[in-house]
Amino acid sequence: MDLFEYQGKQYFARFGIPVSAGGVADTVDEAVAEAHKAGYPVVIKAQVQVGGRGKAGGVKLAENADEVRFHAGNILGLDIKGHVVRRLWVEHASDIAKEYYASFTLDRAAKKYLAMVSARGGVEIEAVADEDPDAIARLHINPAIGFDEADARQLVEEAGLDAEARDGAVEILRKLYRCYVEGDADLVEINPLILTPEGKVHALDAKVTLDDNAAFRHPEWDEFRDIDEFDERERLARSKGLQYVGLDGFVGIIANGAGLAMSTCDVVNQVGGRPANFLDIGGGANAEVMANALEVINSDTNVRAIFINIFGGITRGEEVANGIVTALERVEIGSPMVIRLDGTNAEEGREILKKVESDRVISSPTMLDAARKAVELAGGATK
């Protein structure tokens, strides 16, 4: 789960990482009230999960209430690369002497954590990474051992942070590491990490991605769930606990396992169709899950045919078949469907499906044939 900046800052604050005083505003009046609390001058920042919001006019400085009204009014409702701004973060504007960069994430190739610190933070950090990789100090951390003060000090020295910033940066790095590990984040990133003219170091931005697999030990994450970012289909799928990604085609896809689901999208494309979505019902999916999946696909008006591609391992064929039967009883499925069922208990499943087979509910033995049939039922291949 990606957090918005304001949520990331709230999460940082839990671990004692210094952030600017500020508040959330959904209206112009709220923005003025938050600005008053934070103290002028303030920065008004669009809360969207996409980069480049500054260049798009989503970050503005305001010296007084009139300027807050003007800018907040402009930013709310602004479309930034397809993300409509519904919420603002208003914080006291910081004086900036220097901008640094700090992050922790998993380096999958090394199978260890990777800490990165740079004295050249700010909007151009990706260009710095490309053009001058040595300007970013890197340290691999063994997750079984951890990250201590000496590691943090080594990093800030290697990165060449200014002498007056080093103690503050070391302290923040240690807290940021705790936020990363104890906070069960996949990524924590501060860009920029700033040094003020008074010699204070603090986080001016916050990028946090939480590990959804760890949600069971973080009941406090519930408050972060903001589903405004999803499209309507994704919102429905999410509420039913399904792995769903909306695409722009016309063949609805339901498969078990991310690999098979991706492969199913590929094969539909190869035979001239276009997938309307990627939907992975996961391992061990039962009748209820299948029925939910069909409801989500059914809600998509672009779908002209449905391709259900199940290869049973943990998922059992008869459960899948029962789910399809249940779904057909529960909702009127608007599109014809092709079902390809194989693997664990597939024969039992196919037997159950015979009850509901018709010219709109078809079984097909192979993935390629099923894909062809689904595309045909959807009205044929696109040119």
Place this chain on the structure above:
Amino acid sequence: MSVFVDENTKVVVQGLTGGQGRFHGLRNKAYGTKIVAGVTPGKGGQDVEGVPVFDTVAEAVAATGANASFVSVPPKGAAAAILEAAAAGIPFIVCITEGIPAHDEARAYNVLVDQYPGTRLLGPNCPGIISPGKCNIGITAGEIALPGGPVGIVSRSGTLTYQALYELKQLGVGVTTCIGIGGDPVPGTNFVDCLAAFQADPDTKAISMFGEIGGSEEEKAADFIAKEVDKPVVAYIAGVTAPPGKKMGHAGAIISGSKGTAQAKMEALAAAGVHVVNNPTEAGLKMAEIVKEL
């Protein structure tokens, strides 16, 4: 021959008394796998259809001589279960659990590397391993695999692993061992480990590899194949049509920029002399053609 597991593999199932553990553990047993013990803390002394249950892996090993573990434990306790098996001296651990927190997984992997170098972990979040006719640990339906070789299969995706086995069976092509390495961020066993094992196995004459978008393991495999593998390799990469930047379910399947795209992986593999195909059916057909000419 086969790799990693064979008819002499004796398996303890951690979580045998749970729903999934019981279903798949007993199914593995019915396939002919030597399932010698189960472990569930607090349930020692019971049995599951004749398979004795112990409180700890160490007790199970002492009583039965188990030399492999099948971890079917919920995400909360899975990392601890893996480390318990390693501490009990189990050299081969298969973990099918999906949804283990990334930090638990990264820690467990590094503890294994540092403290139990003799232990190999397969997974987590994988379908397991099957040496057809000899041993099946995990969730693969055994009847979809034809025993006897000469093909070794390694796959990152569970359902594509079954698809790979099934396509070959339809064509009458047998398999020495089929390994599902799983799509999690920190897999215990990767493509290169499996390619090396297949290269060393005299009965495996050709290798089928199923990858997917995200990460760089397929690119590493391509490097390894170019340098170390002289057996023919067929590869399929899922996710050609995945939109960039969208997360497609697996923690592993994330594309960033051009790195990790299906196209980049296919090009790297083709450059290493691998037969790169466009879908699982083609993978089977190409492999059948290769096997015919062996």
